[in-house]
Amino acid sequence: MKNPFDNLDKVLEHRVRLQIMSVLVTNDGYEFSSLKEILGVTDGNLASHIKALEREKYISVSKSFVDRKPNTKYKITERGRNAFKKHLDALEAVVKQQK
Amino acid sequence: MKNPFDNLDKVLEHRVRLQIMSVLVTNDGYEFSSLKEILGVTDGNLASHIKALEREKYISVSKSFVDRKPNTKYKITERGRNAFKKHLDALEAVVKQQK
Numbered sequence: 001m002k003n004p005f006d007n008l009d010k011v012l013e014h015r016v017r018l019q020i021m022s023v024l025v026t027n028d029g030y031e032f033s034s035l036k037e038i039l040g041v042t043d044g045n046l047a048s049h050i051k052a053l054e055r056e057k058y059i060s061v062s063k064s065f066v067d068r069k070p071n072t073k074y075k076i077t078e079r080g081r082n083a084f085k086k087h088l089d090a091l092e093a094v095v096k097q098q099k
Numbered sequence: 100m101k102n103p104f105d106n107l108d109k110v111l112e113h114r115v116r117l118q119i120m121s122v123l124v125t126n127d128g129y130e131f132s133s134l135k136e137i138l139g140v141t142d143g144n145l146a147s148h149i150k151a152l153e154r155e156k157y158i159s160v161s162k163s164f165v166d167r168k169p170n171t172k173y174k175i176t177e178r179g180r181n182a183f184k185k186h187l188d189a190l191e192a193v194v195k196q197q198k
Binding site for chain 1: 104107109112113114117118121124183187190191193194196197198
């Protein structure tokens with residue numbers, strides 16, 4: 001039987017990244033400021049985790065203008081949705097193994 | 100309802116540390132070399148995670164001589180056992196929240 005720990009995704013092994021994915025998986029798109037408010041983290045902290053998720057193509061960024069002001073929105077990608085599901089299943093298997 | 104993410108333990112938010120705890124919670128004491136073999140990590144990597152768990156008093160170290168050779172064994176502490184259980188419960192709640 002494969003070791004469930006091996007299926008954990010290194011990129012998602014951080015609470016803030018898990019929370020970002022969990023917000024984006026149930027919402028069509030979220031702005032930086034709304035994410036920051038929900039997660040209660042600093043700009044720098046959120047930006048670094050968003051960059052890591054972007055680099056892995058788990059989330060995508062769309063830039064637009066709203067009332068002539070720049071607006072940045074983050075969305076989960078299909079790749080991100082699958083990775084998040086796989087990581088949750090692995091976490092579930094790790095927990096089951098310990099119980 | 101409290102956000103299940105808040106109950107995640109920052110110290111245990113790393114796969115290798117979870118694996119160390121999961122080995123020690125079911126075994127009375129483990130040597131460094133055996134842990135390294137089971138986890139398949141480098142000396143330096145394992146040592147840094149063990150230090151973090153020690154600093155948090157989640158594991159304790161006992162040093163002795165076996166056949167006149169120094170022997171270091173790691174054991175889980177009561178505090179570590181409780182923290183590990185709490186973290187697993189929080190992981191379970193996070194997974195349930197997403198399903």
